[in-house]
Amino acid sequence: MTGRTAEPEVIWARPERAGRGPKPAYSRTDIVAVAVRIADADGIDAVSMRRIAAELGCGTMSLYNYVPRKEDLYELMVDAVSGEYEFPGEPSGDWRADMTAIAHQGRAIMYRHPWLARVMTTAYGFSPNALRFLEWCLGCLTPLDIPAGLKMQLIAMVNGTVMLTVANEQAMAERARGLPWSEEEEQAVRGAYLAGQVATGRYPHLAGLLAEAPAPVDADEIFAMGIARLLDSFAPPVTAA
Amino acid sequence: MTGRTAEPEVIWARPERAGRGPKPAYSRTDIVAVAVRIADADGIDAVSMRRIAAELGCGTMSLYNYVPRKEDLYELMVDAVSGEYEFPGEPSGDWRADMTAIAHQGRAIMYRHPWLARVMTTAYGFSPNALRFLEWCLGCLTPLDIPAGLKMQLIAMVNGTVMLTVANEQAMAERARGLPWSEEEEQAVRGAYLAGQVATGRYPHLAGLLAEAPAPVDADEIFAMGIARLLDSFAPPVTAA
DNA sequence: TCCTAGTTACGTACGCCGTACGTAGTGGGG
DNA sequence: CCCCACTACGTACGGCGTACGTAACTAGGA
Numbered sequence A, B: 001m002t003g004r005t006a007e008p009e010v011i012w013a014r015p016e017r018a019g020r021g022p023k024p025a026y027s028r029t030d031i032v033a034v035a036v037r038i039a040d041a042d043g044i045d046a047v048s049m050r051r052i053a054a055e056l057g058c059g060t061m062s063l064y065n066y067v068p069r070k071e072d073l074y075e076l077m078v079d080a081v082s083g084e085y086e087f088p089g090e091p092s093g094d095w096r097a098d099m100t101a102i103a104h105q106g107r108a109i110m111y112r113h114p115w116l117a118r119v120m121t122t123a124y125g126f127s128p129n130a131l132r133f134l135e136w137c138l139g140c141l142t143p144l145d146i147p148a149g150l151k152m153q154l155i156a157m158v159n160g161t162v163m164l165t166v167a168n169e170q171a172m173a174e175r176a177r178g179l180p181w182s183e184e185e186e187q188a189v190r191g192a193y194l195a196g197q198v199a200t201g202r203y204p205h206l207a208g209l210l211a212e213a214p215a216p217v218d219a220d221e222i223f224a225m226g227i228a229r230l231l232d233s234f235a236p237p238v239t240a241a
Numbered sequence C: 001t002c003c004t005a006g007t008t009a010c011g012t013a014c015g016c017c018g019t020a021c022g023t024a025g026t027g028g029g030g
Numbered sequence D: 001c002c003c004c005a006c007t008a009c010g011t012a013c014g015g016c017g018t019a020c021g022t023a024a025c026t027a028g029g030a
Helices: A028-042 A049-056 A060-065 A070-082 A095-112 A116-120 A128-140 A148-176 A183-199 A204-211 A219-234 B028-042 B049-056 B060-065 B070-082 B095-112 B116-120 B128-140 B148-176 B183-199 B204-211 B219-234
Strands: none
Touching: A028 A049, A028 A070, A049 A060, A070 A095, A070 A116, A070 A128, A095 A116, A095 A128, A095 A148, A095 A219, A116 A148, A128 A148, A128 B183, A128 B204, A148 A183, A148 A219, A148 B148, A148 B204, A148 B219, A183 A204, A183 B128, A204 B128, A204 B148, A219 B148, A219 B219, B028 B049, B028 B070, B049 B060, B070 B095, B070 B116, B070 B128, B095 B116, B095 B128, B095 B148, B095 B219, B116 B148, B128 B148, B148 B183, B148 B219, B183 B204
């Protein structure tokens, strides 16, 4: 009746299997697990339908019985690793501590899966584990008396800051993958260019900044302080009673 | 003497043309301009060497005389649109106002070039216009008395927040491009799934949030307040004299 | 001045990619 | 029991980035 043009669908609403035909040899979970393993090992660009099928030992096109489109696979991957968040039974009552813990967990997950930060910016929706995550965060924020919209903003900002921080740290390493020279060489050449530019005197402030503070800083500490500052910006610590 | 394996290089250090052969028919600027036009019109995925060459009216492989690798093209594109920042002669002396203006300019640029937010996360380095941007920001922050490292963090956070906000707003629209159904249909189906999940009662906090505050909020205002909050977190406004 | 070497333009080709489509076989519901 | 939805999967198409080879061209050194 309706045109036979494709109907929209969400991967989460699609049932994994129907009851009629032969038993599927694999499961969506298997496929996603292989995809995650490949991405962890060789980068997200190494994840191709052919490669997954090869590692799984099946024909390439068989995968399309489980995953309608490649982009859905990305969503499934993000959801799968989002399941690595571990939440205790109940929020502690200290929303600041809870959110800080969430941020650190998120950071750890993104270190385990260096492709996650990049993919999340594209393939992020209301997947089951995203709902679970959101529900937990909202639970943690119950003691905080601000409008609901602001809470969502806070969650988004914390999440986003984690993503940005890690993405920034990993950008060089990810880019180096597949380049015909090493990451160190790349960094050296880029550093030399930067030094040359600064030496021209066209960037006095930048020169001053590079001259000052060549101290190697601790990434963990910077991260922790950034998150703390962010949380403070939503509810400044009370100064007097 | 050294192995003939590829030497690392930065696109910004590579001279545009040498003196020996015939005059190049195009320029790096031409190529990047075409690439930006294509990306603006049809999305970043539509930017291919073949398409650029076709629109430029030359052979595909000729482009490689100007741009050594596709990834460098992305860097050139980001640098090109980064040149759209317009800075007055001198910072105003009010670092908060200056940074706010920068954030709004950045947002406007990312609206003009919907592909920018996504590409920046991958292809961002110390390009000429990035240095110009950084130098200007540091100039604006001169009145702010915090360590140099913190200033860099502030700039990164402001930039990142702009990116995140815009990327979030654009994610759905970008994803809809190339899908066999419309963005509205997609949104409707996803919304229905979300509603169905919430209706199960498994997400009480989320349900409460959705029930409350169905008021359509103003994106501009949210953005402005987010930036203000962020700036405050680096230097809380003084409350007394 | 002429020669030569470096540069430009670009056609061809290779090995990837996502995925549309057709075919064959299988096993549960009417 | 039998039909048909569903599984598995081979083939093929159009696109991608880009390595490589060739021909034309021109600026610098002899």
